[in-house]
Amino acid sequence: MMMETTVNRITPQRACTSHTSQSSEKTGQTVQAAMATAVDQNHIAQRAYELYEQRGRQEGQALEDWFNAEHQLAGAAGK
Numbered sequence: 001m002m003m004e005t006t007v008n009r010i011t012p013q014r015a016c017t018s019h020t021s022q023s024s025e026k027t028g029q030t031v032q033a034a035m036a037t038a039v040d041q042n043h044i045a046q047r048a049y050e051l052y053e054q055r056g057r058q059e060g061q062a063l064e065d066w067f068n069a070e071h072q073l074a075g076a077a078g079k
Contacts, residue, residue: 044069 047069048062055061 040073043073047073 044066048065051065051068
């Protein structure tokens with residue numbers, strides 16, 4: 001007497017679908033956050049350079065210009 005067994009096979013693509021989509025979603029969110037940060041840093045750098053020019057291009061205050069630019073842009077974003 002021969003017994004028949006049924007094997008339910010899941011293909012690797014199907015087995016990983018939920019994990020892949022969750023991983024892809026997290027990766028997408030991370031990429032978006034990184035891009036937003038890069039854009040923010042570009043805006044800050046641009047504003048810091050404008051402050052540098054307004055001061056007559058005097059050297060030695062780059063960090064202060066950066067912090068002032070951050071502060072100004074954060075204040076503008078909060079409005």
